[in-house]
Amino acid sequence: MFEYKGVKFFYLEHDCFRITDDKTIYTDPFRIPSQEEKADVVTVGHEHFDHLSLEDIKKVVKEDTVIIASINCKGKIKGLKVEEVKYLKPGEEATVKGVEIRAVPAYNVNKFRAPGQVFHPKEYNGVGFILKIGNIKIYHAGDTDLISEMSNLGEIDVALLPVSGTYVMTPDEAVEAVKRIKPKVAIPMHYGAIVGEKTDAETFRSKASNICEVVILEKEK
Secondary structure, eight states, X not given: OXXXXXXXXXXXXXXXXXXXXXXXXXXXXXXXXXXXXXOSEEEEOXXXXXXXXXXXXXXXXXXTOEEEEEGGGTTTOOSOOOXXXXXXOTTOEEEETTEEEEEEEOOOSSOEEETXXXXXXXXXXXXXXXXXXXXXXXXXXXXXXXXXXXXXXXXXXXXXXXXXXXXXXXXXXXXXXHHHHOOSEEEEESOSSSSOOHHHHHHHHXXXXXTSEEOOOOBOO
């Protein structure tokens, strides 16, 4: 667990964090154990199975949970007893239970499934999210490469950044992202479940620690 100005961060798996102050937020639940602490808000960055997992979302929701998801998840979040599901495109915003949420672009520029075909095209409308909880701004990058939009996110306190390569930024690319974003704290993610190892997080920390504080969180069991 890591605490920043009263906001607590728990890393569960892959891109999934539990973020708490007086509200509880889960990001992209995937391969997580059942959770006693249920979600006020769940964010889903895109519709791939390791981000939109209905099986895992069911472990965290309650009747008044609100789900905020990329527009490419539309029609695929179903069978859940929740208060509401809102779909956002990059650039769109919503305020839910006192949490301000802005969807920001997340896409590939140099990770390819086939020649000329990236895993996450820009037009696919995958997103990361900027969450404002009180006066704290958190950037959950989602599945993304190093992209130009990272230079224009505004002030970020805590950045949650993928580091595994293959489908997302490599450790070195994530270091460059930190230079653009200038967060107070960076926490690596997206390793150890499908691709990447903890060594990717450690490489990122060794190279980015002279730019900002870097925290590697142990996964909650």
